[in-house]
Amino acid sequence: MTIQSMSKMPSVGFAAGMWRVIKSIALLRESWVGMIGAFLVLFWILVAVFAPLITQFDPNASIQPYARPGTLSASGSIFWLGTDHLGRDILSRIVWGSRTVLFYAPLATLSAYTVGILMGLMAGYRGGLVDDILSRISDIILSFPVLVLYIIVIATIGASGFNIVIAITFASSPGIMRIVRGLVLDLRNRDYVAAALTRGESDWRIMLYEILPNARGPLIVDACLRLGYVIITIGVLGFLGLGLPPPDPDWGGMVNETRQMAIVFPYMTLFPCISISSLILGFNLLADGLREISLRD
């Protein structure tokens, strides 16, 4: 009776959960590496959110080609980072490009995690034939060189934001599945799972409410690393000309479009490269900080 009434009070659980999230963010103070990472990630999130307030130019408008950084435009605003060969303001494209990256990368990671977690829970909890089949499938997908897989998938289904999400889900969910499976194999013999079984909870309820929350620690660290890696992937695909279709700004695509002119106009390629590297660095440092803290206690 008490157990049932407790599970019917989600508001208390939610508040406690939020409090715990706030406490773990506060823990980050102890790791200066993690703090720098959090700062970099937060910086880019703010840039993406306030993109219309920061930029003074339309990112796709052709205004004045080959302007050097700091040139004064006809409208009185300054091209802080110069313009590209088509006369588009580089700062505006970088700022709006951060929206593209911070939209597709978390979306692709989330999608890969949903598939990977479901597969991992099934394989780890059910075991037997299900486990064998899922593990073989993931072994085969993981044996592909990743970029070769992306190129083949994108070349056959076409390049678009949605297809990139599909390709990333396809290629990274097996890796996530392996991690989840390992964690579940360890957790499924715990007493609280046995207790839930005696209460008569369904398999899916046990997997999602009893096992998954207890596996979250390593998964959060992995998600941070994977987000960085997905950003690299999106950047690389853009750089190879397999990313989001033009003209919308995308950091990898910006490098691809302007790299032939790098000898005369190095700033056109340098700034997008610095942006993407700093964002990835942010996620990687954050992951390192989180890992360090989780190992401590």
Next chain:
Amino acid sequence: MVLLIIKRIGFMIFTMIVVSIILFLLLETGLTGDPATRVLGHFASDEQKELWRDQHGYNQPVVFRYTKWLGHFATGELGTSIRYKGPVKDVLLPRLWNTAILGFWTFAIMIPLSLTLGVLSGMKEGSFLDRVISVCGILTTSVPEFASAVFFSALFVFGLQWLPGTSSMTNGFEFKLLILPAMVLVVYDFGYVARMTRASMAEVMTSQYIRTAILKGLPYRQVILRHALRNALIAPFTVIMLQINWLLSGVIVVEFFFAYKGFGALLLEASLNNDIALLEACAMVAVVVAVSSQTIADIGYTFLNPRIRFS
């Protein structure tokens, strides 16, 4: 041991067959779009497409076509490249050789560098040197290959003017052309291998027999070189073998950036130009290399690790 090797090789062959089925379904059937449209373009008329399908045997049953296709692959008959107007084999082999050279030099620099750094930082976990190496590793792994290629070209090609910006390798072997591509690959990857070596070294350093060795008064040098390293370097062997898989991805970006006439650039070119025969051959080569290096890594690991070898 023998049973394990047979099992691994069996799984390797099974993987390759499954991969070949996936490739065939993706590229040769109507599952993801009409192959005739892909080759002839969107503006080809229906009669042209039908004629093309007939000529190239696309109207036969799928299973029959697959076995024929696989037979051609197994006997080394890789078909004709549309883009290069010649047999795929003649295009592929010199490119593979170039990539092998690049891969060799990348590994020749990366392995000693990352092992040394990993051992140094794993020797004393949490020390200042350890933190510095770890953060450096994170820093370099955070820069995608194309970005570090841009940074290095800005510095060494345009700034200092020491090295050429493109490495086409058309005038035969020239070491100067290899420096930048190999550097980009090494910088991106050494952090990961160093981190794995560090973890393995750190684990060994906490073990009982190392404590015994230190307590019985052996010189620290000898403890590290004769006792710790032997066990600590088993795990990195697997990691390094698995990096071949990663290298196959890395060379695509680097070769595209530096216009290096290698295998990665060829694969990308084939996919961008819908050169299906060439793309299939490249993808199969990539998978064969990747899967066999994984198999060697697995077998090698069991061979190196006596705890598994004798159990």
